[in-house]
Amino acid sequence: KNIVMIQCVGSRNEKHPWCSRICCTAAVKNARKILEQKPETQIFILNKDIRTYGFREKWYNEVRELGAIFLRYSDDKKPEVHKKGEKLFVKTYDEILGDWIEIPADMVVLSTGIVPDEANDELAKKFKVPLNEDGFFLEAHVKLRPVDFATEGVFLAGLAHSPKFIDETIVQAKAAAARAQTIISKPQYRAEPTIAAVNEDICDGCGICEPVCEYSAIEIVAEENEPEKKKAVVNEALCKGCGACIAACPSGAMEQKGFTSEQIYAMIEAALRPEKYEMQTAGAGEEK
Structure with missing residues (x-):
């Protein structure tokens, strides 16, 4: 029998x-x-290129020795499957022969790719975590925080992150569990002290600060007594104090705890004072 993959x-x-x-x-x-x-079966594997990385390369070499035939194809000359009577045929371009060939097939096996789950968009909004351009969840840093999100306390593993083997998924899941353990093992969780704060007397609820926050820590809500008026509210558990919202706020209603405008102005004035300060340095062998 002929099998075409x-x-x-x-x-x-x-x-x-x-x-x-x-x-x-x-x-x-x-x-x-x-x-x-x-062993009498004839197997053809049509591929763009074979990616059996690591120790899996051994299987590739063994299959070639057993008689499997590997034929490469390109995007502009993709294989075509058609039927003649009750028989399947696969038409493909042989790069070595430089011509199209037709392979009779008793079975055709299609290797379809892994795609992100359709629910990823909804989950990303609920947990306030990002997706990459392909639709998989995006980690905070590929090397420094490979199982963390920018949102604190949320971790990822497996096919939610990207296509991977079971052994790779298990390793990533163990890492995510270990990271979660560092949080739940503590009786209390200490939040960032230098976070953003809203001056509600100045804030007009324009909403400019909300999209610039990378941590989804800002929400525009209506005031209880005056529903027609809106204001920004900072989720202190999510805020990392990056300052992006403060720079974007046109009314100056956003400030960072520990780094208010008055404090920054005072620092600048102190740095620009005309007084001269003498610095004493000690020479070699001299006491300071």
Whole structure:
């Protein structure tokens, strides 16, 4: 029997540019199992390129030795599956021969890519965490905080982050659990002291501060006594004191605790005073 496996179906293109990582290894593993049990089977694996990284490269070499044939294709010359009578045929361009060939197939296996869950957008809004351009959740820093979000106390692992193998998911899940343990093991959680604060007498609820906050710590709400009036409210548990909202506020209603405008002005005035200060330095062997 002839089995044709086609990789990267619906992925690694303009709509889904990312690699799903597991597809090539799954194809190689399945081909290896089939050829070990039924060596007379002819297997063709059509691919853009094979990505069996790490120790999985050993499986790729073993499958080639068992007789599997790997044929590369490009985006402008994709394989085509059609039917003649009761028989399936796969038409593909052979780069070595420089011509189109037709392979009879008793079975065609399509390796479709992993896509982000449709609920990711809703979850991102609820937990106030970001998504990357592909629709997967985005960590705070790929090296320094690989399982953390910018939003404190929320962590990620597995396919929510990106396509990955089970062993990689387990490692990431353990890291996320360890990070969560550092928070829940404490009787109290200390928030940032130098956070943003709103002067409600000045704030007119224009809403400019809300979109500039990277931590989704600001919300524009209506006042209780006057619903037609709005004001900004800072979630002190989420605020990191970055100061972005303070710089964006046109009315000066946003200030940072410990760094109010009066304090900053006083620092500038002190730095620009004309008084001269003498600095005493000690030479070699002299006492200061």
